[in-house]
Amino acid sequence: MEGVDHLAHERNKSEFDVDAMKIVWAGSPHAFDVSDRISKLVASDPGFRKDNRSTLSRKELFKNTLRKAAYAWKTIVDLRLSEEEAAKLRFYVDEPAFTDLHWGMFIPAIKGQGTEEQQQKWLPLAYKMQIIGCYAQTELGHGSNVQGLETTATFDSQTDEFIIHSPTLTSSKWWPGGLGKVATHAIAYARLIVGGREHGVHGFIVQLRSLEDHSPLLGITVGDIGMKFGNGAYNTMDNGVLQFDHVLDVYSIAFASIAVMLWVSQVTCEGKYKQSDVPRQLVYGTMVYVRQTIVADASCALSRAVCIATRYSAVRRQFGSQNGGPETQVIDYKTQQSRLFPLLASAYAFRFIGEWLKWLYADVTQRLQANDFSTLPEAHACTAGLKSLTTTATADGIEECRKLCGGHGYLCSSGLPELFAVYVPACTYEGDNTVLLLQVARFLMKTVSQLGSRLSSKKPVGTIAYMTRVEHLMQCRCGVQRGFAELSADLVEAAVAHCQLIVVSKFIEKLQQEIPGKGVKQQLEVLCNIYALFLLHKHQGDFLSTGCITPKHAALANDELRSLYSQVRPNAIALVDAFNYTDHYLGSILGCYDGNVYPKLYEAAWKDPLNESVVPDGYHLYIRPLLKQEIRTARL
Ligand SMILES: CC/C=C\C/C=C\C/C=C\C/C=C\C/C=C\CCCC(=O)SCCNC(=O)CCNC(=O)[C@H](O)C(C)(C)COP(=O)(O)OP(=O)(O)OC[C@H]1O[C@@H](n2cnc3c(N)ncnc32)[C@H](O)[C@@H]1OP(=O)(O)O
Ligand SMILES: Cc1cc2nc3c(=O)[nH]c(=O)nc-3n(C[C@H](O)[C@H](O)[C@H](O)COP(=O)(O)OP(=O)(O)OC[C@H]3O[C@@H](n4cnc5c(N)ncnc54)[C@H](O)[C@@H]3O)c2cc1C
Numbered sequence: 001m002e003g004v005d006h007l008a009h010e011r012n013k014s015e016f017d018v019d020a021m022k023i024v025w026a027g028s029p030h031a032f033d034v035s036d037r038i039s040k041l042v043a044s045d046p047g048f049r050k051d052n053r054s055t056l057s058r059k060e061l062f063k064n065t066l067r068k069a070a071y072a073w074k075t076i077v078d079l080r081l082s083e084e085e086a087a088k089l090r091f092y093v094d095e096p097a098f099t100d101l102h103w104g105m106f107i108p109a110i111k112g113q114g115t116e117e118q119q120q121k122w123l124p125l126a127y128k129m130q131i132i133g134c135y136a137q138t139e140l141g142h143g144s145n146v147q148g149l150e151t152t153a154t155f156d157s158q159t160d161e162f163i164i165h166s167p168t169l170t171s172s173k174w175w176p177g178g179l180g181k182v183a184t185h186a187i188a189y190a191r192l193i194v195g196g197r198e199h200g201v202h203g204f205i206v207q208l209r210s211l212e213d214h215s216p217l218l219g220i221t222v223g224d225i226g227m228k229f230g231n232g233a234y235n236t237m238d239n240g241v242l243q244f245d246h247v248l249d250v251y252s253i254a255f256a257s258i259a260v261m262l263w264v265s266q267v268t269c270e271g272k273y274k275q276s277d278v279p280r281q282l283v284y285g286t287m288v289y290v291r292q293t294i295v296a297d298a299s300c301a302l303s304r305a306v307c308i309a310t311r312y313s314a315v316r317r318q319f320g321s322q323n324g325g326p327e328t329q330v331i332d333y334k335t336q337q338s339r340l341f342p343l344l345a346s347a348y349a350f351r352f353i354g355e356w357l358k359w360l361y362a363d364v365t366q367r368l369q370a371n372d373f374s375t376l377p378e379a380h381a382c383t384a385g386l387k388s389l390t391t392t393a394t395a396d397g398i399e400e401c402r403k404l405c406g407g408h409g410y411l412c413s414s415g416l417p418e419l420f421a422v423y424v425p426a427c428t429y430e431g432d433n434t435v436l437l438l439q440v441a442r443f444l445m446k447t448v449s450q451l452g453s454r455l456s457s458k459k460p461v462g463t464i465a466y467m468t469r470v471e472h473l474m475q476c477r478c479g480v481q482r483g484f485a486e487l488s489a490d491l492v493e494a495a496v497a498h499c500q501l502i503v504v505s506k507f508i509e510k511l512q513q514e515i516p517g518k519g520v521k522q523q524l525e526v527l528c529n530i531y532a533l534f535l536l537h538k539h540q541g542d543f544l545s546t547g548c549i550t551p552k553h554a555a556l557a558n559d560e561l562r563s564l565y566s567q568v569r570p571n572a573i574a575l576v577d578a579f580n581y582t583d584h585y586l587g588s589i590l591g592c593y594d595g596n597v598y599p600k601l602y603e604a605a606w607k608d609p610l611n612e613s614v615v616p617d618g619y620h621l622y623i624r625p626l627l628k629q630e631i632r633t634a635r636l
Helices: 018-026 029-043 058-078 083-093 098-113 116-127 253-259 280-315 334-369 376-404 406-410 416-427 433-451 461-479 484-511 520-538 540-545 551-577 597-606 619-627
Strands: 133-136 152-156 161-165 185-194 197-207 220-224 240-244 247-249 265-267 273-275
Touching: 018 029, 018 520, 018 551, 029 083, 058 083, 058 098, 083 098, 098 116, 098 133, 098 185, 098 197, 098 280, 161 197, 185 240, 197 247, 197 273, 197 280, 280 334, 280 376, 280 406, 280 416, 280 551, 334 376, 334 484, 334 520, 334 551, 376 406, 376 416, 376 433, 376 484, 433 461, 433 484, 461 484, 461 520, 461 540, 484 520, 520 540, 520 551, 540 551
Parallel strands: 133 185, 152 185
Antiparallel strands: 152 161, 161 247, 185 197, 220 240, 265 273
16 A cells, blocks of 8 residues: 555664664765755656656657766756755766766866866866867777777878877777767877877867857767667766767867866977876776776665565565464565575765775875875875775676566566666676776786785774785785686686775774764674675685685674574664665665555556557467467478
């Protein structure tokens, strides 16, 4: 029945202050206020409805996304929302669109790598959306190997201009979000050539389309790369293909530095290339920034799936009826708990590692501004490794949550198939997860060779086993005289172990902070122990082989896990309520707040276009002749 909370009995079991946990999850009372207010604003506005997406064709879907993006921008302007509120609004609109790349990459790239002059020229236009940008780095032939990019940017000292060109088919830009049909400008990465000499890959701001009629400029061939995984999902995004045919960057020498996107290098008025004495890797700065935001996003995506699966697991009853009484809630089965509760713990763990990574990025950015590059390698390794670890775990976790919901998890109305389809490319974009782990392995090898066996003693006591595991895995690999490439598969495992150590240690450090609210810290301690012991159980081969635990320890850890699951059980619904997601944002009948699942599932079924007619279109042409044996049977 509408208005009845079918999960009230679960909520009454809670042993902690849910409102206080909401603040912990949001990060601060202010952050909670903004999230709560904006999520409800979006949920209450029919202009942001999303329950019809699965019935639209690609063109209708894309046009609807343009409408929503324009409507969101109008809402932001009309309500005079702050940058923080506007970002939250785009988050809760929950539709992959060109705005993700405009705000998520194009603007950060200019802020992070542009000179003062470049920022003054481009940021005001971008902030007012008077230009729409994309980040055009990947090409048809190269994505991971940035140094292999083929697009060229040749400085013409006669005309004081840059000529951007796609010399081969494989140099076509391929994948940039927003490029296909919308972006008017791109930050295009190309090999800079000055005076016949090549100076490696640099970023260039290039106009792609007319600001008058949106037609591609002279020398620009641009379009969409076509349908992607999952029917609705990420097809709201126009990932594009782009070829330059000797495109003149229209900026005269006076603005030449405007085009070359970097404060780390300049082309002077005399046409000379001037490389500052800073690491060339700063050209990768935007990727480092986005990787740390992707870690925070992982906690959002995983918590969304876990919220759906937890609420549905409390609603669903199957087997176990005693004398005609109610059947057993599937959330009470130990197998369901052993699959679901580690994901709940991971959602919280990723939330806190995302907070720490945001601090680390801010710290390294501040140091860079003072020409202190000492922590850049660690920042790169951490953002690369944690992006890889959290997105892999989250993609796998969303799929596990779908399976935890049985058959109904496979319905679009569960919200889980679309969530998986939108989320899973996170394992690839912003760096293929294996390629990024290789970067971490490389960092560990260098650290071991510089520091000897002890990678770091700066970890909390509770992580000794985790630290020993990493050191042992590295020693086993570094000890033998075989090349990095030969050992890369093993080194990637050590890289994962290192990232898991970081997540566990930062969760423990989080618990050493002042955390207000009745029972809140206790719940987080249970979740932290679940996360740490679940990984120890999952990778017990590593831990046993390093000798840092015995088989008896492993057995005790497993017993403790079961006990911890029992402690979480009465609080599970409250722990997912703490995410404070609206039913609109969850987009899931299985995860609706009131748990009134069956009537909503039944009602939703009849809204499917297939049920607009009782007799299906095609019956008279195909089925009736079949049934009436009017189809000439082939000679046997
Ligand atoms: C709808 C969206 C939903 C959710 C999104 C949510 C949040 C995100 C928010 C905003 C973003 C918006 C939307 C996101 C959606 C899509 C965005 C996707 C965008 C992209 O995919 S952009 C393209 C990304 N491409 C890559 O990541 C390429 C990966 N490859 C690389 O990074 C490099 O090529 C490399 C690291 C693999 C190799 O580098 P290299 O060729 O230079 O060679 P080396 O390995 O020898 O490195 C040399 C040296 O440099 C160091 N190094 C490398 N990288 C860095 C770095 N980034 N920073 C600092 N240092 C770096 C390396 O360690 C070596 O050092 P050493 O001392 O010599 O060992
Ligand atoms: C949805 C989506 C949105 C995107 N948006 C953008 C965007 O806005 N802008 C942009 O510029 N790009 C974008 N990309 C491109 C993305 O950044 C690349 O696809 C990504 O960096 C992976 O590179 P790749 O495709 O070349 O993969 P590849 O490197 O070709 O990977 C293929 C396989 O090779 C393996 N491999 C590659 N190199 C090595 C190595 N050295 N050692 C061991 N194994 C290796 C990989 O692990 C993988 O298994 C997007 C991609 C997707 C899917």
